[in-house]
Amino acid sequence: MKLKQLTGGTFLMGTDDKHGFSEDYEGPATKVNVGSFKIGVTTVTNKEFNEFIQATGYKTTAEKYGSSFVFHILVDEEKKSEYDHVAGAPWWLVVPGADWNHPFGPNSSNEDLMNHPVVHVSLQDALAFCKWSNTTLPTESQWEYAARGGVSTEYPWGTSLTENNQFHANTWQGEFPWENSKEDGFIGTAPVESYEPNNNGLYQMIGNVWEWCRNPRYVLLDDFNTNGYELNEAPDKGEFAIRGGSFLCHCSYCNRYRLPARNGVDCHSTSSHLGFRCVKQDA
Template sequence: MIRADGEGPPRPTKLSRYGMSRYAASNRQFRAFADETGYVSEAERFGWSFVFWMFLPEELARASRQVVGTPWWHAVDGADWRHPAGPGSSIEDCLDHPVVQVSWADANAFAAWAGGRLPTEAEWEHAARGGTEHIFPWGDDEPSDDTPPLNIWQGEFPRRNLATDGYLGTAPVDSFAPNPFGLYNMSGNTWEWCADRFRVRSLSAAAKQRDIDALREQERTLKGGSYLCHRSYCHRYRIAARMGRSPDSAAGHIGLRLAFDPPAEPAPEPAA
């Protein structure tokens, strides 16, 4: 448990019926949405986004700006969902990988076009557990670096990724075994936006808690971890793990998955 993320304590939640996509939204799907609607993402409008250092050619790494505190992230001009690692990169060879470089607003716009919505955090976590109480979608055992059941970092973060799972970056949305509900990559691969604001309820004094709430009031919740997670660094590929980011944030490890409401029940026929 990462207390600063507000993972606990557990609390009961009642859910209405809903559906969840088996896969994260793919580049192919997001491209269809953008081509049909002319949608321009927030990263495209801003003109830049965050890219992990390992995917940058040397000249682009020198020209970009390192993020203070997390220097493995670079603010790269021209990075967006069509060019996830900046100018010169493309999605053409990874159309069935999850779309990344999408903000919370981008995710909501895509969801509305696709006839769905973003899941709540409770819905996402219930779906990820697959009817169990396990720590991970496959059980309670930490993933092995030899035969990993998900796409996360293997090696020494952030300098050396052994990629024994087969991927340095994202993996196709149907990679690895599904959870008991038939959902793929509910841990690792990409973080997934949820509908909720990111709220942290700590055990600290009330005044300190108010400061935390005020600072993070606008953040939205992300679940699932990503290909950059490692037990020595963030360990957020656990089902309970969570992260908050401002809704206009986009990065090379943030995507989305759709939830769906069931069709409305027809009104009963009037009595004769």
């Protein structure tokens, strides 16, 4: 796992723009102090997570539960009718046998996806990997500080998702959730070093997969100056923050692929667009 050293400082976290959802508490933009830390150049890959599994024999949440959420377009057409779907979101299927090693269902494999982000990992799974690798998860303030790379724009590369008529991240094109035109080259996840890195040399802080953070969901921004949000043990309940958006984000449904955008899910949640990257605290 490649880590990049970042020197701490003060930055403007969040936004005063009204491009997000009021319930996400993206503002007001707040000066937040961040200490120096190291952060993963990429999200944790299937290859790296496999090394963890081989070394520890760890069983993930999805493996214990026996199922995980898979986006419908990734599931074999003839199998879709066999699976339950999420109420109000029929594009999410509950697929028995889906897990980090079988990302689309029991007969699938990640053998050809070793350089893609690991998915179907819960907060507990991410923290278990961190404990093994002597790292931790970022807080939202660390994540946004790293993702911004010194910019104040909505995206690491500028003010538009397709700045200079180019794709800079793996997101959804077409009519969500039923048709993806694949203009950016990907239907699902992309290799972790796809697209150009941000000013900090970090890949895909925006799009591809959501990334777990170690603070509860929707903490007020000014609280990041006073609370370190250390998670020494994996929580057994509650919603925790995720950041960065995923390959499913689209302006018509979820525009949370912006730098200040916030989201969160239950700590036990696993799905085909949820991964993580690690940080290492400076002494």
